Amino acid sequence: MADEYTPPKVWTWNPGNGGQFANINRPTSGAQHEAELPVGQHPFQLYSLGTPNGQKVTILFEELLEAGHSGAEYDAWLINIREGAQFGSGFVALNPNSKIPALLDRSGPEPIRVFESGAIMLHLAEKFGAFIPTDARGRAECLSWLMWQMGSAPFIGGGFGHFYAYAPFKIEYAIDRYAMETKRLFDVADKRLAESRFLAGGSYTIADIAAYAWLGVLWHGLAYNDAATFLSLHEYAHVGRWIGEIDARPAVQRGRRVNLAKMPERHSMADFEVAAEG
Numbered sequence: 001m002a003d004e005y006t007p008p009k010v011w012t013w014n015p016g017n018g019g020q021f022a023n024i025n026r027p028t029s030g031a032q033h034e035a036e037l038p039v040g041q042h043p044f045q046l047y048s049l050g051t052p053n054g055q056k057v058t059i060l061f062e063e064l065l066e067a068g069h070s071g072a073e074y075d076a077w078l079i080n081i082r083e084g085a086q087f088g089s090g091f092v093a094l095n096p097n098s099k100i101p102a103l104l105d106r107s108g109p110e111p112i113r114v115f116e117s118g119a120i121m122l123h124l125a126e127k128f129g130a131f132i133p134t135d136a137r138g139r140a141e142c143l144s145w146l147m148w149q150m151g152s153a154p155f156i157g158g159g160f161g162h163f164y165a166y167a168p169f170k171i172e173y174a175i176d177r178y179a180m181e182t183k184r185l186f187d188v189a190d191k192r193l194a195e196s197r198f199l200a201g202g203s204y205t206i207a208d209i210a211a212y213a214w215l216g217v218l219w220h221g222l223a224y225n226d227a228a229t230f231l232s233l234h235e236y237a238h239v240g241r242w243i244g245e246i247d248a249r250p251a252v253q254r255g256r257r258v259n260l261a262k263m264p265e266r267h268s269m270a271d272f273e274v275a276a277e278g
């Protein structure tokens with residue numbers, strides 16, 4: 001058990017207390033250095049990294065291209081968050097929250113910035129009229145599952161992943177709390193996928209892409225020291241069926257490989273993961 005800690009009346013920042021991310025974690029926002037972002041030829045400029053949040057967007061771009069939306073060509077620029085590239089002035093101008101992914105849509109008369117993976121996915125799905133249902137019920141279901149994923153990812157990444165794999169010492173209470181929540185989220189998806197082929201119904205949507213990026217990487221044992229075993233993820237058979245179907249999509253296979261800091265055969269989130277909130 002960790003030593004007892006009594007919080008002081010007013011919290012103050014101890015820069016040494018950021019664990020393995022001490023060099024980049026700060027209690028403040030904003031640019032920390034001047035750095036312009038590169039700009040390529042294509043209508044979309046994506047500044048990102050191959051973490052689950054980054055893969056959501058590259059999988060969607062690859063799906064759009066695969067579906068024949070040639071206007072979805074993009075330049076993928078790697079933002080190395082371990083080196084603090086998310087605090088460069090150019091990146092912060094696109095995303096004041098300093099987290100990948102960030103998008104600059106240059107397809108129209110004026111460039112449009114978009115940050116937060118869910119907002120980027122919605123922006124692209126609406127722009128191309130793809131991977132989002134058009135009927136009111138289907139669209140509501142799709143947005144509900146997309147927001148469910150966006151709201152729950154921090155409990156998996158910043159909660160379970162952080163305390164199970166990255167915290168400088170193991171705290172049983174924290175690991176129990178977030179393992180329970182992560183398993184509960186898998187169970188939510190499992191029950192939904194028992195009754196429905198995809199999250200929003202019969203068709204594959206941005207909600208599936210978003211949820212797959214996180215549930216898939218855990219399911220395959222690619223995250224957090226093979227947490228698949230620790231969390232007994234094989235129990236969620238309907239999630240496994242759905243992951244298998246999405247794994248087989250060529251665009252998904254391509255999208256998962258974009259912007260990896262390294263390209264090992266079996267990459268691990270530890271290759272590039274930082275204090276991801278989700």
Ligand SMILES: N[C@@H](CCC(=O)N[C@@H](CS)C(=O)NCC(=O)O)C(=O)O
Nearest residue numbers: 051053081099100116117276277278
């Ligand atoms: N809610 C955000 C979360 C993005 C996020 O947490 N990105 C992580 C990598 S997966 C990051 O850039 N972390 C850098 C940092 O915390 O400094 C989204 O979905 O876009």
